[in-house]
Amino acid sequence: MTRRTFRRNSFWLALSLVLMLVSSIGASLVQTVGGSVAVEDMRWEAASGREMSALLFKPAAVSAEDPRPAIVVSHGWWNNREMQDANYVELARRGYVVLSIDMYGHGNSDPLPAGQEAVGGTGMYDAVKLIADLPYVDPSRIGVTGHSNGARAANFSVALDNQAETPLIASVLLVDNDPVYVDDAGAFTNIYGSRDTGVIQAQYDEFFFRSYDAEGNALTPPREYLSTPNAQSFLHFGQDPSEATDVREAGQVYTQDVDGADAMRVVWSLPQTHPWSTISSTAVGHLVDFFDESLGAPNPLAAGDQNWQLKEVLTTFGLIGFGIFLVAFTRALLATRAFAGVRVSEPIAAVANTRRGLVWFWGGLVVTAVFSILSYVLLSQAEWAGAIAFGSVNLIAPGVPWFIGIWAAINGVAGLVIMIVSYLLFGRRSGQDLRAVGVLPGWRRFGLGVALALTTTVAAFGIVFVLDYFFKTDFRFWVIAVKAFNPEMIGYSLIVLPLFLVYFIANSVAINSFNRFTLRGREWVNTALLALFNSLGPIVLVVAQYTTFFITGETIDGFGGIFSIWLFPVVVILAVAAVISRKIYRETNNPYIAGFLNAAIVTIISVTNSLVMTY
Structure with a gap:
């Protein structure tokens, strides 16, 4: 990490802390x-x-x-x-x-x-x-x-x-x-x-x-x-x-x-x-x-005299600050002796893709988006999946994270298959080096990456707990919330974490090791497209559901309203996860760090905002 990069990252880290602190103080003053x-x-x-x-x-x-x-x-x-x-x-x-x-x-x-x-x-x-x-x-x-x-x-x-x-x-x-x-x-x-x-x-x-x-x-x-x-x-x-x-x-x-x-x-x-x-x-x-x-x-x-919206804006700032912190704190740890072995002196340059490469790129995006749509609809209609989601089957952890986690894992496996096919039919012939792009980082760098993701997760939620203790507020916007929780939620999270790991690790590898290049000479265009396609399946389902609802007065036959509601936070989370993944990869050439980090954060958010039933 160069001195200039370190200063820039220090600014973002400080900004994230300020956003979270101002969010908590301001929201407390409102409530x-x-x-x-x-x-x-x-x-x-x-x-x-x-x-x-x-x-x-x-x-x-x-x-x-x-x-x-x-x-x-x-x-x-x-x-x-x-x-x-x-x-x-x-x-x-x-x-x-x-x-x-x-x-x-x-x-x-x-x-x-x-x-x-x-x-x-x-x-x-x-x-x-x-x-x-x-x-x-x-x-x-x-x-x-x-x-x-x-x-x-x-x-x-x-x-x-x-x-x-x-x-x-x-x-x-x-x-x-x-x-x-x-x-x-x-x-x-x-x-x-x-x-x-x-x-x-x-x-x-x-x-x-x-x-x-x-x-x-x-x-x-x-x-x-x-x-x-x-x-x-x-x-x-x-x-x-x-x-x-x-x-x-x-x-x-x-x-x-x-x-x-x-x-x-x-x-x-x-x-x-x-x-x-x-x-x-x-x-x-x-x-x-x-x-x-x-x-x-x-x-x-008067009924119109309302200022709760100010609290909603402030807690949204806190949510944004939380997301920035995940990237900035991870980067800051790279400057420490403990995690110096993960850092790379210079990120691998993102180069322009070839015409054949673009065919594989766009084809892969379309296939994964269509697969995410079909797999979600089919899962929503499966009786066994509904039994898990609505708590009639005892799986110890909350039912909805199980349902979303199963869907995520299915898509993670599909993504892995697509990457293998892409490598065998295109990447290997084009000279793709799996070690150079981080798919094979070595066990030491892999282990350090997991430790780095865990450290950031603990630090991020540590801030949430401290601010909750003093100000009785959390970070949220509408249906997305990052909040303090009881200790048993950690155990529930560990139970469903493997499902989310399958998806987010595969997703991070796909985004960074297989689909990172410039479009029109700019890498950010590529990042934005990947963030969009990460969420495109859920977006299509939500738009189809509510367009049908507003026209006919009823939801899509066979696709219950709760399943589209569960996708509201997913749309935002998947887009943000893509950006976090790319930002961390550029400093480490290791796609597994963001894969573990995103999986841990999303699992905790899912479990702590759900329903726990006992039998």
């Missing part, structure tokens, strides 16, 4: 409302006997003499408590006491026993019991809200609250999940009683808000939800809609006397997808309006 809201990372043994994890937001003005309304908020399946940041930031700004939970099996809460999802309301009702006992909370004004399966947890909690000697829940807001419409006999019912209850409904919801015939076939798409008997019964407080005298509309608050108390019902129908509701300012606006109407905001603000 604490400039220091006027205390944030506590809570762990406690709940009434169900399991340990729960949550973030408690306590405005400075609250006291036993001035108790405030409180709201328990929950993420959806395969997520964690920080996924509700838009809601808890805005609710805390308005003076509510807020508890953002990790449902059982998620984040830092205890694993979820299979078949026991309703226990403790999947954790939500256990959290309600805790918050009701806080001396600065008004127990008569407690609300619950959750997104997707967090809304299902709210439904579970209402059922438990109905059985309680002293009910605790005063209002319920369900986001992107159906209310309970009928009783065990199939008759329309009102399980919510006199509680204020609202629904935020995505018109392009991948899972909910359909009506079905006796055979289970969908009769209406979610964008027609308001016309269904289910929606009309909910807005008529459980009345059979055939007996109703009016048709009720979205966005209108309806009130009725129920058991001697005024209750309200409302449905907001929004032209967006299921996962978008977690990052929708419109949805957040309806949420704060609902609880202001139901519980009374101690510090009322």
Whole structure:
């Protein structure tokens, strides 16, 4: 590494640290409302006997003499408590006491026993019991809200609250999940009683808000939800809609006397997808309006007065800083005695490709992209793969990382086959030297490379843990999150790591040892193309899914919505992984360093943002 390169790398390393620090400080200032809201990372043994994890937001003005309304908020399946940041930031700004939970099996809460999802309301009702006992909370004004399966947890909690000697829940807001419409006999019912209850409904919801015939076939798409008997019964407080005298509309608050108390019902129908509701300012606006109407905001603000977006921008900066750190810190370690043996004095020059070489290059890219599409679709339709993904098969580690890891490994093996064929039919005849391009680096350099990747991984997550300890924030944008985690997640990660190693090592070798050259005289054009094609398969699937959804009102037949949602972070991760791989290779001529590093980081991200079930 030349002195100039060292100075340049020192700048990027310093920038990455500054981005992560500024991200954490700034995000903390937003979620604490400039220091006027205390944030506590809570762990406690709940009434169900399991340990729960949550973030408690306590405005400075609250006291036993001035108790405030409180709201328990929950993420959806395969997520964690920080996924509700838009809601808890805005609710805390308005003076509510807020508890953002990790449902059982998620984040830092205890694993979820299979078949026991309703226990403790999947954790939500256990959290309600805790918050009701806080001396600065008004127990008569407690609300619950959750997104997707967090809304299902709210439904579970209402059922438990109905059985309680002293009910605790005063209002319920369900986001992107159906209310309970009928009783065990199939008759329309009102399980919510006199509680204020609202629904935020995505018109392009991948899972909910359909009506079905006796055979289970969908009769209406979610964008027609308001016309269904289910929606009309909910807005008529459980009345059979055939007996109703009016048709009720979205966005209108309806009130009725129920058991001697005024209750309200409302449905907001929004032209967006299921996962978008977690990052929708419109949805957040309806949420704060609902609880202001139901519980009374101690510090009322207009629905459009929102600044959670600033936290999202800041945590995105942290995510970018984390990615830069992976490259810059790895490069910095090359200047140390321990890892000097990995460093090369000058990177191998990237030369212009030949016409025949370009045919192999473009042909390989197209084949791998098509294969990634077909293999993912076929895997999504395989019953055994679905059983793994959705947790009905016990593989110890979380199911979704297994599913994505299997897909990754299949593509890694396919990539290896393509590289072997390319070498035998083209590379060897063209004089390709496997040692010179790093495919055969020697055992010492290989081992040092693995140690270097491990050191960078530990250092990167060490920073995440330190900043989480002081500022209670992570690095995230929407569905991509790098966060602190419980120690057992390391064991889960080691179980599925081999699957990701197969892919990312093969991918790094392909990108650097087989496909590195200049296009139009510039290497960065080649890098950009490889980053694009790394993600092209997932991009095509996502675009095809949502183009079909928006045109027809339904997702592609046989390709469930959850499978396209899982690809959202994959699109970004695969593109970034290609760039990280190339940057590290240029300084080491060793494709295995980035292969191990990318595999380790992606595995940890996947495992710590999923659902752990026990059997």
